[in-house]
Amino acid sequence: MIDTHSHILPALDDGARGVLESLKFVEIAASQGVETIFATPHAHDGVFNCDRKKITQACALLTGALIAKGISTKILPGSEIRVNHDLVTEYDKGNLLSLNNSGKWLLLELPPLFLCTAISMMLRQLKDRGVTPIIAHAERNPTILNQPQLVDEFIQNGAVIQITAASLTGDFGKFPLKTAKTMVELDQVFCLGSDIHPGREYCMANAKKELIRLAGRTKAELITSENPATMLENTKFPYKNVLSLGIN
Numbered sequence: 678m679i680d681t682h683s684h685i686l687p688a689l690d691d692g693a694r695g696v697l698e699s700l701k702f703v704e705i706a707a708s709q710g711v712e713t714i715f716a717t718p719h720a721h722d723g724v725f726n727c728d729r730k731k732i733t734q735a736c737a738l739l740t741g742a743l744i745a746k747g748i749s750t751k752i753l754p755g756s757e758i759r760v761n762h763d764l765v766t767e768y769d770k771g772n773l774l775s776l777n778n779s780g781k782w783l784l785l786e787l788p789p790l791f792l793c794t795a796i797s798m799m800l801r802q803l804k805d806r807g808v809t810p811i812i813a814h815a816e817r818n819p820t821i822l823n824q825p826q827l828v829d830e831f832i833q834n835g836a837v838i839q840i841t842a843a844s845l846t847g848d849f850g851k852f853p854l855k856t857a858k859t860m861v862e863l864d865q866v867f868c869l870g871s872d873i874h875p876g877r878e879y880c881m882a883n884a885k886k887e888l889i890r891l892a893g894r895t896k897a898e899l900i901t902s903e904n905p906a907t908m909l910e911n912t913k914f915p916y917k918n919v920l921s922l923g924i925n
């Protein structure tokens with residue numbers, strides 16, 4: 678499996694508080710069959726503004742620690758970008774870190790309340806630039822919970838939908854669970870992420886079981902592996918000289 682959303686990097690945002698906690702998260706992920714994890718700390722949200730340099734350095738640090746422990750899970754850089762009015766301008770300035778630093782996939786966190794027309798326009802503008810916007814945890818957004826028809830509109834405007842593993846296991850309550858299930862049944866879900874933070878259960882394996890139950894094994898494989906594998910195209914191991922950083 679590929680985890681497309683996580684806060685596993687040490688001491689960057691409200692995610693892992695140190696390398697030991699990062700390692701614990703990765704070990705649990707590996708035990709559940711996750712081979713690749715996108716590290717997506719919060720960015721441009723006014724509280725945590727993790728930038729490209731900090732994220733890449735933290736990925737290298739964690740990768741070094743994993744190599745030292747003999748854990749083969751791959752950690753790829755990314756960020757969870759809060760959508761503000763200047764989203765496209767910031768993209769054009771080169772200030773937004775895409776998944777795998779590919780310039781092709783941007784993980785976006787919508788604000789709790791938003792104007793649909795404005796969001797749709799930004800999604801289209803990104804798509805016009807060759808970027809596919811990924812709407813993070815769409816099933817937990819209050820506006821989408823009230824107007825689930827927006828999901829289809831966002832897809833029509835070029836976005837893909839990511840849901841959180843713990844929504845499918847019911848850990849975020851009955852409304853995100855119901856909405857996530859409906860999205861799966863309507864074939865609206867492109868990928869799955871753990872969105873792991875301290876205090877939350879890592880549950881990619883149980884979420885995959887739920888996907889199999891809801892939509893069958895073929896669809897579950899698409900959502901957990903095959904669709905996100907398209908985000909790995911042209912991946913080169915991105916951290917040079919990890920061992921020379923003296924991390925062990």
Ligand SMILES: [Fe+2]
Nearest residue numbers: 682684757872
């Ligand atoms: Fe997140």
